[in-house]
Amino acid sequence: MGMKKAKGKRPVYFDEPQLDKLLSAIVALTGEVSVLRERLDTVERLLATKEVISLAEIEAYQPEEPVVQAREQWRSEYIARVLGILQEETVSE
Numbered sequence: 001m002g003m004k005k006a007k008g009k010r011p012v013y014f015d016e017p018q019l020d021k022l023l024s025a026i027v028a029l030t031g032e033v034s035v036l037r038e039r040l041d042t043v044e045r046l047l048a049t050k051e052v053i054s055l056a057e058i059e060a061y062q063p064e065e066p067v068v069q070a071r072e073q074w075r076s077e078y079i080a081r082v083l084g085i086l087q088e089e090t091v092s093e
Contacts, residue, residue, distance in 0.1 A: 021085050029082045 014020050047053045063071065 024085050025082055028085070032078070032082065 010020070010024065012020055013023060044055065044058065047058075048055065
């Protein structure tokens with residue numbers, strides 16, 4: 001999965017370009033966490049309402065190796081996406 005890049009010129013808020021990049025990374029991370037938290041809350045509420053699985057079962061879940069590997073791959077891509085903005089200028093310099 002490639003990193004998505006916003007179209008247009010990036011807004012400037014600070015005199016120091018690195019601070020703008022850090023702010024962009026924090027905003028991107030905040031958005032990702034917000035969407036993830038809302039989706040997780042939806043799934044947990046639906047599962048509890050339908051009596052499919054309890055919160056205690058979710059807490060006790062131990063993932064098998066393929067699940068662990070899939071999660072590690074996702075995490076790696078996620079970190080690259082969130083922190084990629086900090087690397088853009090470093091790579092091009």
